[in-house]
Amino acid sequence: MTFIAVVSDTMLHPFYPQFFMDKFLVERPEHVGYYLAACCLIIMLAFPFWAWVNKKYHLFDILIITQLVAAALCITIFWVSNIFLFWTIALTMIFFKGSYLLMYPFIMKIDEQENHTSSISILSVIVHLGAILGAFFGGGMLDYVDASYVFFIMAAGDLIQFGVCLYLKKIHDTSTETSATKEDEKEEESASTWAPHVLKIGGITMVLYFSTFLIRPFFVEYWEAVTQTNSNLMGGMMYSIPAFVGIMALIYNHYVAKKQSPVKVILPSLVLGFCGILLQGSGFSFSIIIGRLMYGWAVFQLYVQFDVIAFQKSKPENYASDYSKIHLLQNMGVLMASLVSGYSVELFSLTMPFWISSVGFIVAGSLFVFFFRTELFKKVKTKTLKSLSV
Numbered sequence: 232m233t234f235i236a237v238v239s240d241t242m243l244h245p246f247y248p249q250f251f252m253d254k255f256l257v258e259r260p261e262h263v264g265y266y267l268a269a270c271c272l273i274i275m276l277a278f279p280f281w282a283w284v285n286k287k288y289h290l291f292d293i294l295i296i297t298q299l300v301a302a303a304l305c306i307t308i309f310w311v312s313n314i315f316l317f318w319t320i321a322l323t324m325i326f327f328k329g330s331y332l333l334m335y336p337f338i339m340k341i342d343e344q345e346n347h348t349s350s351i352s353i354l355s356v357i358v359h360l361g362a363i364l365g366a367f368f369g370g371g372m373l374d375y376v377d378a379s380y381v382f383f384i385m386a387a388g389d390l391i392q393f394g395v396c397l398y399l400k401k402i403h404d405t406s407t408e409t410s411a412t413k414e415d416e417k418e419e420e421s422a423s424t425w426a427p428h429v430l431k432i433g434g435i436t437m438v439l440y441f442s443t444f445l446i447r448p449f450f451v452e453y454w455e456a457v458t459q460t461n462s463n464l465m466g467g468m469m470y471s472i473p474a475f476v477g478i479m480a481l482i483y484n485h486y487v488a489k490k491q492s493p494v495k496v497i498l499p500s501l502v503l504g505f506c507g508i509l510l511q512g513s514g515f516s517f518s519i520i521i522g523r524l525m526y527g528w529a530v531f532q533l534y535v536q537f538d539v540i541a542f543q544k545s546k547p548e549n550y551a552s553d554y555s556k557i558h559l560l561q562n563m564g565v566l567m568a569s570l571v572s573g574y575s576v577e578l579f580s581l582t583m584p585f586w587i588s589s590v591g592f593i594v595a596g597s598l599f600v601f602f603f604r605t606e607l608f609k610k611v612k613t614k615t616l617k618s619l620s621v
Contacts, residue, residue, distance in 0.1 A: 242369035264571070297327040299390075328389075368384070429541075441564035450466075457514055469520070
């Protein structure tokens with residue numbers, strides 16, 4: 232279900248500047264930023280709303296309705312020719328699609344805690360694979376057919392998820408619903424409070440998401456400007472390099488670094504990501520490719536390890552509420568990135584988002600060292616004492 236959702240919903244992500252130009256003759260970069268920021272704002276509002284609804288109704292009952300409504304709205308967009316009507320229908324569609332985010336804490340709740348790292352890694356790779364195919368399909372379609380046909384594929388994805396939810400509801404053990412209700416009662420007590428780890432992880436990942444999403448909206452346009460090419464398919468391939476690297480990182484985590492501490496992985500990954508961002512902003516095609524490889528490895532590790540820490544520090548009955556708060560802060564970062572990316576390209580150049588992003592990685596690294604200094608220095612101190620005793 233996650234794979235289908237990501238493939239269908241990310242097909243236009245690298246190509247929104249081209250889409251708005253071809254469909255509505257809108258070529259202002261800040262318009263893309265406004266639209267992406269509005270999408271983030273809707274998700275920020277939708278997820279807590281659906282989490283509240285989930286306390287009263289079963290997850291699959293919610294998803295069956297929301298995916299069906301989202302599919303109908305996707306199909307409607309194909310015939311829309313007015314930009315304001317497009318915004319209205321598209322944002323309404325995204326509001327209903329936001330209910331799918333409930334699947335993540337649901338999976339973590341039913342999974343064993345010792346399996347969280349592998350589960351999060353697998354889910355992350357599924358998202359990466361979906362992004363790869365989404366970029367390829369989106370680039371290929373924009374090269375040969377009208378971009379509006381993408382919304383039929385998005386609708387098909389929603390209908391497939393609708394069918395899967397019907398099947399899962401049929402086989403789902405209703406006894407788990409009773410225990411879930413009891414946990415929800417406990418969750419309500421902590422729903423209004425913000426735990427320290429939620430604020431720490433949410434704050435760091437807000438800056439991190441700002442930095443990583445800042446370079447996305449205009450990356451394909453930047454690549455085409457550097458290489459002097461006009462192939463959306465090739466641009467989509469370059470855009471999806473980090474997703475390919477994420478698959479390699481999953482294999483590495485599973486076989487080599489299975490028991491590695493998340494805190495130990497994050498700081499080197501931030502440094503690697505910073506270097507990757509600088510290489511991507513260099514303006515040379517070979518450096519951009521190397522930078523995408525480094526950046527892809529770093530971002531995969533950062534997303535996975537911060538999620539692992541978040542679930543380690545939360546109680547199972549608080550997974551949904553804690554994750555919704557962290558997700559809210561992360562989407563604030565994405566919202567700010569969407570606005571800043573459009574203005575930075577409009578006022579400066581296509582390379583400016585990379586330089587702003589590199590500063591963001593420095594800020595995220597500084598916050599991480601400050602908030603997790605106890606865990607970081609404790610590891611070093613323990614190793615020093617062990618070596619002295621030997």
